[in-house]
Amino acid sequence: MAGPNTPSTAILTMTAQQVRDAEREAMRTVSEPVLMARAADAIAAECEALLLERHGRTQGCRVVVLAGSGNNGGDALLAGARLHYRGAATTAVLVGPTAHAMGRGECEAAGALIIDAQPDAPLNRAAARQAVEDADLVIDGIVGVGAKPGLREPADALVAAIPSRAIVVAVDIPSGLEVDSGVSTASHVRAHVTVTFTAPKPCLIEEPAAASAGRVVVVQVGVLRR
Numbered sequence: 429m430a431g432p433n434t435p436s437t438a439i440l441t442m443t444a445q446q447v448r449d450a451e452r453e454a455m456r457t458v459s460e461p462v463l464m465a466r467a468a469d470a471i472a473a474e475c476e477a478l479l480l481e482r483h484g485r486t487q488g489c490r491v492v493v494l495a496g497s498g499n500n501g502g503d504a505l506l507a508g509a510r511l512h513y514r515g516a517a518t519t520a521v522l523v524g525p526t527a528h529a530m531g532r533g534e535c536e537a538a539g540a541l542i543i544d545a546q547p548d549a550p551l552n553r554a555a556a557r558q559a560v561e562d563a564d565l566v567i568d569g570i571v572g573v574g575a576k577p578g579l580r581e582p583a584d585a586l587v588a589a590i591p592s593r594a595i596v597v598a599v600d601i602p603s604g605l606e607v608d609s610g611v612s613t614a615s616h617v618r619a620h621v622t623v624t625f626t627a628p629k630p631c632l633i634e635e636p637a638a639a640s641a642g643r644v645v646v647v648q649v650g651v652l653r654r
């Protein structure tokens with residue numbers, strides 16, 4: 429609940445549309461891959477700090493990236509590739525009908541394991557589920573500000589399989605939440621930390637949704653608040 433010194437959320441937050449407009453403006457001078465690389469650097473640094481705090485190392489820690497089709501999945505895949513280069517064992521689980529090309533390419537180049545959980549392939553689904561159950565850290569890149577609320581299959585079942593001991597880091601928002609409100613009725617990710625870009629979104633500030641975001645880290649990637 430807001431206290432006397434808490435600024436109004438209208439001042440603090442940016443809606444999905446406001447972020448999209450600001451991002452479009454920024455991309456007149458900075459390319460999308462550069463913005464995404466900055467986002468991925470920040471996500472990977474946060475994940476590494478969490479793994480060091482919990483396990484004393486990154487080396488050998490099992491990182492699972494749940495990646496949807498959009499740029500949110502791209503950010504998460506790029507972060508997973510960076511963690512793999514730093515000694516973590518990254519598994520990228522693709523939960524959308526397509527995968528972000530640059531993100532997938534960087535995971536492949538790094539040597540991370542890639543499981544496409546989308547086609548109706550029971551073996552892939554079982555392998556994806558096992559990877560999630562074994563994870564030390566899960567990066568939620570299922571959807572970001574481009575999303576409609578709720579989780580679809582296979583993401584829904586995979587999120588339900590995340591063990592309570594795993595650290596969960598959400599990219600931009602916990603997937604499944606309604607970006608611009610505090611409503612949290614649809615199925616969604618429950619994160620320990622949310623790494624968000626440019627400004628917090630309303631769902632990261634307004635209760636009850638905010639309870640699913642955990643600690644919120646706001647990262648400036650070069651998109652100006654307007």
Ligand SMILES: NC(=O)C1=CN([C@@H]2O[C@H](COP(=O)(O)OP(=O)(O)OC[C@H]3O[C@@H](n4cnc5c(N)ncnc54)[C@H](O)[C@@H]3O)[C@@H](O)[C@H]2O)[C@H](O)CC1
Pocket residue numbers: 447448451463464467496497498499500501503524570571572573574575576577578579580599600601604625626649651
């Ligand atoms: N704001 C910034 O400065 C930057 C943000 N970045 C990241 O980009 C995403 C937004 O990416 P976008 O491609 O526009 O959308 P999403 O990835 O959120 O999702 C689109 C994708 O998801 C499908 N979809 C929609 N709803 C659902 C659902 N409920 N379940 C499953 N799939 C769904 C839809 O069909 C599309 O295919 C932002 O959040 C940041 O992470 C930039 O990387 C850097 C700058």
Ligand SMILES: [K+]
Pocket residue numbers: 500568569570571572598599600601602603
């Ligand atoms: K997300």
